[in-house]
Amino acid sequence: MTRALLLVLDSVGCGAAPDAARYGDEGADTLGHIRRATGLRLPVLDALGLDAILGGAAPAGAAHGRMRPRATGKDSTTGHWEIAGAAPAAPFATFDRFPDALVRAIEEEAGVAFLGNVAASGTAIIDELGAEHLRSGRPILYTSADSVLQVAAHEEVIPPRRLYALCEVARRHADAWAIGRVIARPFEGTPGAFRRTARRHDFSMRPPRTVLDAITEAGRPVIGIGKTGDLFAGQGLGASHPTASNAEGMARTAALWEEMREGLVFTNLVDFDTLFGHRRDVAGYAGALAEFDAWLGGFLPACGPEDLVILTADHGNDPTFRGTDHTREEVPLLVLHRGRRDALGTRDGFADVAATLAGAFGLPPWPSGRSFLA
Template sequence: MNRYGRVILLVLDSCGIGEANDAAEYGDVGTNTIANIARAVGGLHVPNLARLGLGRIHPIAGVTTDAKSGAYGKMAEQSAGKDTTNGHWEMMGVKLEQPLPTYPEGFPKEIMDEFEQRIGRQTLGNKPASGTEILKELGDRHMQTGYPIVYTSADSVFQIAAHEEIVPLEELYCWCEIARAMLVGPHGVGRVIARPFVGENGQFVRTANRRDYSLLFGRTVLNELQEAGLDVVGIGKIEDIYGGSGITRGIHTNDNMDGVDQTLTAMRDVEKGLIFTNLVDFDAKYGHRNDPYGFAKAIEQFDARMPELIGSLRANDLLIITADHGCDPTTAGTDHTREFVPLLAFATGMKTTVSLGVRETFADLGATIADNFGVPNPGMGRSFLYELTESDR
């Protein structure tokens, strides 16, 4: 069986493609991020994703089913929850058996008292909130007092927002490390997130200096690749999601287009291994803000960059595109949604389209990568490498 020298894996954060079989347990019946967006805006123009088979996974307004070459399917999540952490860790072979803790009423007093004692100042907020709305509400007060804004969401996160001119970035990152060390055991949130912002007089804007501090949940395919001497380049928030474990080089990005640019740069530099990119704008800028029009535009902007990505593939490269969960902006809430995620794969030698069907777990992706590079799969999943390489013949 032929193997690929490099795998380029892009996660379109939040681009789910239909309610999961257990969506009712999460209150997500009827969700379908991509298809509902397409219907809301009168159709998506994504000819390059269509050529790989996007329209064959699920009917999508404006997207044809006339795929040219590539492999297509969708994946179901087995881990409990519907967060970035759960989805990404399962992709690389780790199933989270229990939902991560969430705090719809804010964090307990004992947690906040200890955090304030450790950082030497009071805090503001301590409630679930939109990241942009809480800056409108508390940004000016933060500027006056220097007290950080602590907030959460429907996800398992402890977020700390501070103005870059009031709290230096290194101090904000230090506070996050303090919170991360505290939040273990029953209060072990998936991520502590630094949320720096700038601006004044209520006109505040979050910057690209976000950092995520994740729990580690076990050994992944990434660790196996790294120990085999292969490059594992994490672009966007990938390094943060895995706490740096198994990542040989981390590259943070400003936005989706910078993420594509950095991926193209890595494709010029990396000789063998995995280039793993998360494009977060779909989620952060549009899904959580219930903006189907902005979301649609972002998908179309990514599609317009596809020819560059495909044109940069070497003869033995494999390109894979997927997502980590949904975040349907057409629903009443702003939370992530429990959905299947698309699975698209392409290599320059593929001569036909291949249906990968419905994969039982996101971990099939990690199993395929492990199979491709001949390293152990430390977790779960069933490889679809044979189906891909057969289409090369």
């Protein structure tokens, strides 16, 4: 009867990866720079081992280390797939402008004509084109440094359900162009005061087989919380619970954990990335980390010694760094299981999580990664 929790703090990196210069990210350090800029201390995480991971002297109350990305890319899909033991065979494609053939195929099937088709910040693009969208009814198409095709629409012009249907059409065509995610971006408000709503929805490519599939096939429940289900296109998950905020994700995690007797809860907390990393809001990011730390302190008494709790991240998004893109970073690793407090070192790849989960659930050894419980 194995019960496991995998908590991914979206974008909470802990220092530039060795190949960061290839991505223009040399010197990035999400956690380190936030701590230095704000004086942030996280008593629960630091006591578990985060302080030791970041070079401090505080004793660690849990197994602790770092993970170094091996897959090419620094987006959420790549990071989560690698964590689940299925790093993409090739990097997802990125664009400054989508090819005319792709755009025409989507427009013809969906019966729309897009505005935009540019690389832009999501908040900037609705400020720039939102009024024209209201006038014309045409959805806004844009991308970013990640492999994403994003479609923004005002909820009173294109209601979310229609926007999702449009994005499902886009997803079918985006596969041929190796685009990692299609993202529906509903917004509301009036010109000069537009704001994105919580009804975002991601449509990912289907991943290769992951450890989530293996756990499910073994008859154990696997439940996704937050955007986990979107990132895996529902594959390998018995149930999925989208959330509108970190607070909702934490509350849902605690409630499901209390109900479960065995299986895996896989939670993604995305506010660190979307609300604070991309917007380069250092104080907001620090505040979100402090809120998580306080919640974690209240949650940990519900975890028994035989439970397996893994806390990590998928990439960085240093709010002190140039631009508004993700940053190529190593990620922290904290593991609670049977009172272990050992140093796990720097792991060569995120797939060590998949190998660990396979071992914990009594499955055959995972073909990639190395269990940190062995």
